[in-house]
Amino acid sequence: MGWFCLLTIISALACPSTGDKAAHSRLNLSSLTRELLDSAKEPEFFDWLRRVRRRIHEYPELAFEEHETSELIRSELDSLGIQYTSPLAKTGIVASLGSGVKPWFGLRADMDALPIQELIEWEHKSKNNGKMHACGHDVHVTMLLGAAKLLQRKRDELKGTVKLVFQPGEESHAGAYHVIKEGAVDHVEAIFGLHVSPEMPTGTVRSRPGPLLAGSARFLAKIQGKGGHAARPHTTRDPVLAASLAILALQQIVSQETDPLEARVVSVGFVQANQAANVIPEIVSFGGTFRSMTTEGLSYLQQRIKQVIETQAVVHQCTATIDFLEEKLRPYPPTVNDESMYEHAKRVGESMLGKSNVLLSPMVMGAEDFSFYSKKMAAAFFMIGTNNETEKPTLRLHSPYLIIDEEVLPIGAAFHAAVAISYLDNHAVHKYQ
């Protein structure tokens, strides 16, 4: 705080008195957040948000196939008069607002849906069979477009540049990795993202400083034995037994080798062998996920999973191959909130929603590819509540019954915009001439 005040005094002294006054007056956060939220809640604005969200919801598209979603975003940006570059990582878009000078601040929304059949009957149910926005990314895109509209109205007051990152392929496909690899956020110094949470009431947000979400990776193991008649096991090398003991042994990596105060997970999600009860198969495949709140934890688990499976296979005179699928399903690092970015977004949230509506989140073993940004720059990721008791919603993401309270749309739009505007204001590069 002291440091910041000092800077303000120095810049006030150093700047010529004929300079732009607005450039040096401290932002009134409470009036900014009130103004943004009021604007986004105006009936016309809200109706537009709802229309956009429902259109995206009706036409969900899977990772890296978000062509119609991308087209919709571009056409909304066109009508707002906002410039953008695309395509990026196949279907992504980065829009640009403000002066073009530093600082550059990023806001991110993911665009993809899930291979789930929506099971709720309502007017705007998914029209793409077997696909659904069951993780709320339709809401994320809409909130970011809402922020675009709010920011565009204030474009002359932005003390820097806002980059709106519409990112494809969050669900297992590490879209964020590809956005970063293509250089789209090279000069962005800090970034903010929101994820809907049907477990929290509308009008609340939550997060935590430091590690928030787990790093996550997968493995696929194949144990090769020697098949044969189940009546003559001594003539075979039984991969079913080897796999069974390997799976049991995997459980001990967490129970026996992990500090009980540290969170790690190793779960086996599938096992596949022959279908016949009287045949010992040649091969058994199984696979799962492993997670940790730290990068070191994740690589420890990876190394031990390989060792344990290979060794158990040898015990049973079989051989094992373990694939960590790094090319196809790139591991996600942990999502770690930068402490000062977290504090910044928390302050904005408290100003907009009231102190009691900004909660401290527990750590969660779910994963998010927002983590790739958090590895590269100061980042903060917040959950935003979408639970309206009157609608009796289903409280789980990835559920075919997920219901989102659309009242979240203006809140999320205003939250995004306020975090960006106030960040630029706090970090504006003063020019001394």
Ligand SMILES: *[C@@H]1O[C@H](CO)[C@@H](O)[C@H](O)[C@H]1NC(C)=O
């Ligand atoms: C900020 O604005 C609000 C009204 O929007 C006002 O009540 C408050 O006094 C202002 N704060 C400062 C420090 O100017």
Ligand SMILES: *[C@@H]1O[C@H](CO)[C@@H](O)[C@H](O)[C@H]1NC(C)=O
């Ligand atoms: C919940 O929904 C009802 C009816 O749709 C609405 O009147 C109310 O304002 C909503 N509550 C919140 C907290 O958004």
Ligand SMILES: [Zn+2]
């Ligand atoms: Zn998801």
Ligand SMILES: [Zn+2]
């Ligand atoms: Zn998601």
